[in-house]
Amino acid sequence: MSSFACRSLRITLLALLCCSGSGEKAFEVHVSSEKQIVEATGSLKVNCSTSCENPQVGGLETTLSKEVLEEHPRGKWKQFLVLNISQDMSLLCHFTCEEKQHSEHLNVRVYKPPAKVTLKLQPSQVFVGEAFTTECMVEAVKPLESLTLSLLHEGETLQNQTFEGAESNAIAIFNWTALTKDSLNLSCQAVLDLRPHGGHIIRSTSESQILIVIEHRPIIIIIIVVSILLVLFVTSVLLCFILGQHWHRKRTGTYGVLAAWMRLPRALRQRPG
Ligand SMILES: *[C@@H]1O[C@H](CO)[C@@H](O)[C@H](O)[C@H]1NC(C)=O
Ligand SMILES: *[C@@H]1O[C@H](CO)[C@@H](O)[C@H](O)[C@H]1NC(C)=O
Numbered sequence: 001m002s003s004f005a006c007r008s009l010r011i012t013l014l015a016l017l018c019c020s021g022s023g024e025k026a027f028e029v030h031v032s033s034e035k036q037i038v039e040a041t042g043s044l045k046v047n048c049s050t051s052c053e054n055p056q057v058g059g060l061e062t063t064l065s066k067e068v069l070e071e072h073p074r075g076k077w078k079q080f081l082v083l084n085i086s087q088d089m090s091l092l093c094h095f096t097c098e099e100k101q102h103s104e105h106l107n108v109r110v111y112k113p114p115a116k117v118t119l120k121l122q123p124s125q126v127f128v129g130e131a132f133t134t135e136c137m138v139e140a141v142k143p144l145e146s147l148t149l150s151l152l153h154e155g156e157t158l159q160n161q162t163f164e165g166a167e168s169n170a171i172a173i174f175n176w177t178a179l180t181k182d183s184l185n186l187s188c189q190a191v192l193d194l195r196p197h198g199g200h201i202i203r204s205t206s207e208s209q210i211l212i213v214i215e216h217r218p219i220i221i222i223i224i225v226v227s228i229l230l231v232l233f234v235t236s237v238l239l240c241f242i243l244g245q246h247w248h249r250k251r252t253g254t255y256g257v258l259a260a261w262m263r264l265p266r267a268l269r270q271r272p273g
């Protein structure tokens, strides 16, 4: 192939690329909404617009019911209300301009607020320095990656846990140790932070539960018990010794019982045998 042919081919290719490129850029489609997350079964305002001056057709494609709220006189934009969004979904905004169709997606996520937060305490009474476990549970909450569960004492965070995954129930196990003998007023807080999706923060807190912390000194108790046993033992040994001495003195002094025993007839002596 001659260098001329090669150059002309390159120019043709460039022209093709340029023209198809400019065709792509000829008009734009834009889809927007103030937030990208909506409460389950809620509705969302979506604005579907184009830079095309005179679009032939345009609209929003979804299997859900929708209403047109407002519309540009020449159809350059349409504002829709999409109803009853119950799961994560993608909305498709499309316009046709000069026989060409362009479209853009809007991903919408669904959230479920943490409705009921429960805190289980196990056990409900501990000794100072002893570890205890609390279980915090939230049911039917979405999306899990926006959720943080925190163990609170008098409104102050002791521990918190974040989540991942597609499940809708979240359980956090918190292990904590009571360091002073003051009882703890515990509660569990669920925070659903929807700000990255254009939403707000939703908080829900469980009923508070009191963990009784009691002072416990096992060494002192052992010392007291051992001392009492020791005193009892020493006393009984002393008592035995004193009684023994008394008995011995009596026996060696008068031979009373032994002498009487010896005086008994042999047959009688063998009877108790
Ligand atoms: C929809 O978007 C277009 C383009 O951004 C804007 O001009 C128009 O005012 C918007 N309509 C509403 C109802 O917000
Ligand atoms: C909303 O959608 C759900 C499932 O997608 C359906 O079961 C329910 O009947 C719908 N509610 C209304 C008011 O249309």
Ligand SMILES: *[C@@H]1O[C@H](CO)[C@@H](O)[C@H](O)[C@H]1NC(C)=O
Pocket: 154, 155, 185, 187, 208, 210
């Ligand atoms: C525990 O704390 C909560 C607030 O965090 C408070 O309403 C409640 O009265 C407290 N309970 C006790 C027994 O102090």
Ligand SMILES: *[C@@H]1O[C@H](CO)[C@@H](O)[C@H](O)[C@H]1NC(C)=O
Pocket: 148, 150, 157, 158, 159, 160, 191
């Ligand atoms: C979670 O705990 C960490 C430290 O333990 C703290 O920095 C963070 O702010 C806490 N997050 C929330 C949401 O309370």
Ligand SMILES: *[C@@H]1O[C@H](CO)[C@@H](O)[C@H](O)[C@H]1NC(C)=O
Pocket: 133, 173, 174, 175
């Ligand atoms: C708490 O202890 C349990 C077992 O006792 C363990 O499975 C869990 O991972 C612990 N949690 C934390 C946050 O350390």
